[in-house]
Structures are given as structure tokens and as C-alpha cells.
Amino acid sequence: MDGDPIHRWIADIVPGRSFVDIGGIGEWSKQERVTQSVAAGxxxxxxxxxxxxxxxxxxFFHKLMYKHGIARDAYDSHAEVDVTRADLAERLPPSDVVHCTGVLYHCPDPVAAVDNLRRVTGRWLIVNTVVCPQRVENAAGTLALPSGAALFLPGLSEAERDVLRLHYRTKFGWSIDDTAPRPRAPGVKMPHVMPDGRLNHWPYWWLFTIHSFRSLLQLLRFDIRDEWTWEDHAHCVLCERVG
Structure with missing residues (x-):
């Protein structure tokens, strides 16, 4: 993402501190931050x-680390870590700095996820989510959200889906139907509920407004120290745990 300040945040706060990147191996490690944390000291x-x-x-991630000259004993790895599980703090040691981006909008329960992240955050949390503008207006119609809204994507009406489909197709060239399919739609790549009844963490579940996302972080006792929005679509926040 152009203009991404996360590299600067890591350079500023990570030296001499423990760091964990939660969820960074997805999409073939394109957004992983372990290399940056190692470089930052x-x-x-x-x-x-x-x-x-x-x-x-x-x-793939381990091979990428080797390619960057980072030895296997220079970093820890923790598999099968689900930020929505109540036992997160038992499965993952706390770190001074926690980075967790590209994850929350894939969580069926993002409130529990942020609460769990707090339990493993020593001081600093770098987090983001995909957000929805409070007003989207195009040829398909208008979608207007109050500032405190969190849009539950499996519950979209067809009219709302039409507006968002055109919005994302015009802006990014993809469809909301690919990332947040209709409930029980046959043959979709990313159903919200798997055939065995498990909730899937790959589709989009929620779109917060920026205000509601900030309020969630503050509710769970994080102070916002810096923030940045990319393309009115992804909101990134540097938080400090308080209380």
C-alpha cells in the first residue's frame, strides 16, 4: 500500500523489544513484518x-526468511493461532509489540479478537481493518451508514450488495460477491460456514466505519497514537495499551 506508515512505526517502537506478527503469512507473506522487525533490532x-x-x-514464509538472510533460530513461529479463541494468551506468549493486520475483517467475532489481542500485547498494537465509507453513492444507488456502524456482510440486502459491488468494481476491479458471498450460495470459493459447520476465517465478515473501529479499540483500553487510511478502504492504527 503506497504511503504505508507501518514500516516507520516498527522502526520507531520495535528496537530492543519483543515483536510478533499475527496473520502475516497469508497471501504468500506479502504483508509480513518479521523482516522489518529483525532489521529494526x-x-x-x-x-x-x-x-x-x-x-x-x-x-513459503520460512523460505522467504532464508532468502532475506534471516536464520531459522532468529525468529519463533506459532502455528494454529486463532485470535478469536479465548485461549489465545495461553497459546501465544505476550510481546511488547503486536502487529495484526489483514485479519479482523475475516473474524466472525472481531470484538473478541481485539480483546484477545489486548491480552498478548505488552504495550504496542499495530492493527488495521477494511472499512466502509459512511456514504457510498453510485449508479446502483446509495448506501448510508451511521458513524457507529459495523456492516454485517452476510446480512447485506440485494440493493446494498449492488451498491457495494459497483463501488469495489470501479475502485479496485473486484466484486463484493467474491469476498463476502451470499449466505448458503452454492459453489462459492469462500463460504462463511464450511460444510462441516465450522466458521470460515477467509471471507469478509464485517466492514466497520473508521469511527466505529476507533471506538472498538478505545473501548478495549487502547489509546490511538497514530493512524492512516489507505484509499478510504483500509484503516491502520498504532495503539498503546493503557490501564
Missing amino acids: AARSAMADIEPADSEYWR
Whole structure:
């Protein structure tokens, strides 16, 4: 993402501190931050992810670290780490700095996820989510949201879906139907509920407004120290745990 300030945040706050990147191996490690934490002089770096240890994503990540000259004993890895599970703090050691981006909008329960992140955050949390503008207006109609809204995507009406479909197709060239399919739609790549009844963490579940996302972080006792919005679509926040 052009103009991404996360690299600067890491350079400023990570030196001499422990660091963990939660969820960074997805999309073939395009947004991983372990390399940046090591370069910044972290006391200890780690990657954690919901994928099992034998996943191709993990193998790719380890090869990427080797390519960057980062030895396997220079970072820890924690597989099958689900930020929505109540036992997160038992499965993942706390770190001074926690980075968790590209994750919350994939969580069925993002409130529980942020609460769990607090339990493993020593001081600093770098987090983001995909957000929705409070007003989207185009040829398909108008979608207007109050400032405190969190849009539950499986519950979209067809009229709302039409507006968002045109919005994302015009802006980014993809469809909301691909990332947030209709409930029980046959043959979709990313159903919200898997055939075995498990909730899926790959589709989009929620779109917060920026205000509601900020309020969630503040509710769970994080103070916002810096923030940045990319393309009115992804909102990134540097938080400090308080209280």
C-alpha cells in the first residue's frame, strides 16, 4: 500500500523489544513484518498464524526468511493461532509489540479478537481493518451508514450488495460477491460456514466505519497514537495499551 506508515512505526517502537506478527503469512507473506522487525533490532521476533505448521504458507514464509538472510533460530513461529479463541494468551506468549493486520475483517467475532489481542500485547498494537465509507453513492444507488456502524456482510440486502459491488468494481476491479458471498450460495470459493459447520476465517465478515473501529479499540483500553487510511478502504492504527 503506497504511503504505508507501518514500516516507520516498527522502526520507531520495535528496537530492543519483543515483536510478533499475527496473520502475516497469508497471501504468500506479502504483508509480513518479521523482516522489518529483525532489521529494526527487535529483541525477539515471531510469526503467528491460524494456518497449521505443515501449510504451504508456512513453508513459503520460512523460505522467504532464508532468502532475506534471516536464520531459522532468529525468529519463533506459532502455528494454529486463532485470535478469536479465548485461549489465545495461553497459546501465544505476550510481546511488547503486536502487529495484526489483514485479519479482523475475516473474524466472525472481531470484538473478541481485539480483546484477545489486548491480552498478548505488552504495550504496542499495530492493527488495521477494511472499512466502509459512511456514504457510498453510485449508479446502483446509495448506501448510508451511521458513524457507529459495523456492516454485517452476510446480512447485506440485494440493493446494498449492488451498491457495494459497483463501488469495489470501479475502485479496485473486484466484486463484493467474491469476498463476502451470499449466505448458503452454492459453489462459492469462500463460504462463511464450511460444510462441516465450522466458521470460515477467509471471507469478509464485517466492514466497520473508521469511527466505529476507533471506538472498538478505545473501548478495549487502547489509546490511538497514530493512524492512516489507505484509499478510504483500509484503516491502520498504532495503539498503546493503557490501564
